[in-house]
Amino acid sequence: MTEAAALSVHAARKAFGGLVAVNDVSFEVRPGALLGLIGPNGSGKTTMLNLISGALKPTAGAIELGGERISDLPAHRIAQRGVARTFQLVRMLPALDAEENVMAGAVFGHTRLWGEDARKRARDLLDRVGLRGRAHVPVGAFTYIDQKRVELARALASDPRVLLLDEWLAGLNPSELKIGIALIDELRREGRTIIMVEHVMDAIRELCDRCVVMSGGQKIAEGGVAETLSDPEVVRAYLGDEDA
Numbered sequence: 398m399t400e401a402a403a404l405s406v407h408a409a410r411k412a413f414g415g416l417v418a419v420n421d422v423s424f425e426v427r428p429g430a431l432l433g434l435i436g437p438n439g440s441g442k443t444t445m446l447n448l449i450s451g452a453l454k455p456t457a458g459a460i461e462l463g464g465e466r467i468s469d470l471p472a473h474r475i476a477q478r479g480v481a482r483t484f485q486l487v488r489m490l491p492a493l494d495a496e497e498n499v500m501a502g503a504v505f506g507h508t509r510l511w512g513e514d515a516r517k518r519a520r521d522l523l524d525r526v527g528l529r530g531r532a533h534v535p536v537g538a539f540t541y542i543d544q545k546r547v548e549l550a551r552a553l554a555s556d557p558r559v560l561l562l563d564e565w566l567a568g569l570n571p572s573e574l575k576i577g578i579a580l581i582d583e584l585r586r587e588g589r590t591i592i593m594v595e596h597v598m599d600a601i602r603e604l605c606d607r608c609v610v611m612s613g614g615q616k617i618a619e620g621g622v623a624e625t626l627s628d629p630e631v632v633r634a635y636l637g638d639e640d641a
């Protein structure tokens with residue numbers, strides 16, 4: 398890897414029996430960059446995020462965070478080193494209120510805070526994602542976009558070095574989508590390092606510095622967004638039927 402990479406993936410491979418879901422994929426993310434990870438359904442994107450976060454162990458290859466190998470570590474250690482994520486299907490503790498859910502991120506993640514410090518961080522982040530005054534509502538009572546906001550706040554609560562967003566914009570209506578894109582844009586502007594798996598191409602075009610395209614487990618293209626999205630192989634493998 399180059400010295401400057403925040404995260405680097407070296408020939409990562411994940412096989413589920415005979416199915417190679419991620420097939421020797423390599424890429425890097427520079428500090429402060431927002432990388433889009435795109436590709437058709439089943440191309441291996443979520444598996445790639447699972448390898449980075451440690452939810453799955455690579456069959457081969459390695460992943461480094463700031464030059465240190467993390468791919469041998471269990472998921473909770475990777476979280477402590479500074480990788481936080483949101484999930485394709487929101488995962489939270491529905492009986493707990495928003496503040497408690499976000500505090501959980503502060504307590505278990507990278508920059509560990511306790512007690513009042515964690516509570517203050519949680520309140521600030523809830524304000525930040527647009528949930529001022531709703532800290533004590535159980536998240537089970539929230540609308541879908543508001544649950545997504547809580548999940549984002551939870552992921553941010555540990556001040557992660559790399560944030561992984563797995564289709565965070567999926568399922569939002571057009572006006573919610575604008576709000577969601579603006580929120581991610583704010584994170585980008587404040588210099589967060591982000592990898593976003595996303596099918597919403599407008600968001601990829603608007604937000605990402607670069608993108609990596611996967612198809613059938615392999616990386617088929619990588620580069621600046623405009624040039625990558627006009628690559629004939631990308632259009633054939635993905636955009637032809639998804640972005641018409």
Ligand SMILES: Nc1ncnc2c1ncn2[C@@H]1O[C@H](COP(=O)(O)OP(=O)(O)OP(=O)(O)O)[C@@H](O)[C@H]1O
Binds near residue numbers: 418436440441442444
């Ligand atoms: N735990 C697992 N066991 C077996 N096969 C799996 C497992 N997880 C994923 N797969 C398979 O690996 C392939 C890649 O799946 P993955 O979810 O990573 O794709 P994706 O690009 O994220 O798709 P989508 O855009 O639909 O979310 C698929 O064929 C999927 O069925």
